[in-house]
Amino acid sequence: MRFRNKTTLLALALLLLPGLSARAADATSGRLRVDPGSGEAGDIKAQLNATAEAATAEDLEGFLDCFTKASKTKIRKQAAVRFVQHAVAMEVLDAQVLKHGGNSSQAAVRYRLSLSEDQYDVVSLVALKRENGYWRIQSERVQSYEHQSLRSCSPSRYACMGGTCRIQ
Secondary structure: OOOOHHHHHHHHHHHOOOOOOOOOEEEEOHHHHHHHOOOHHHHHHHHHHHHHHHHOOOOHHHOOEEEOHHHHHHHHHHHHHHHHOOOOEEEEEEEEEEEOOOOEEEEEEOOOOOOOEEEEEEEEEEEEEEOOOOOHHHHHHHEEEEEOOOOOOOOOOOOOEEEEEEEE
């Protein structure tokens, strides 16, 4: 799958990548839940986790509710198609709020997105905007991602080692 730019990849990743359901660490999962904390930063992290949970549940309306009104119309069709085409899972692995104040904020986020048998570990900068008292995702810029697949990747497009492709 070839992407024209990193912004498209991030939107695709947020919409389509499975495995980002945040859950508490335990003996069976081995994963750590991103602790939302408190205050503004906690609200922002909670919104990022809610986005991942809605994507994993393939809840189109719940997923779209995590985005600004202007963004929803742009991603609705693409998200619906991805939810129909793939088994989607998303998990927030880490999130750090870089700045927040007033009605805008920015966070650095690392998450895992699974689309059927393809898995992506994505690092991105997410811009959020407060709408009607709630934080909503306004945009995302992918900084890097790593692709893992049961199928082999195309060496002509990526430098690969085994089934893992790292793109930065």
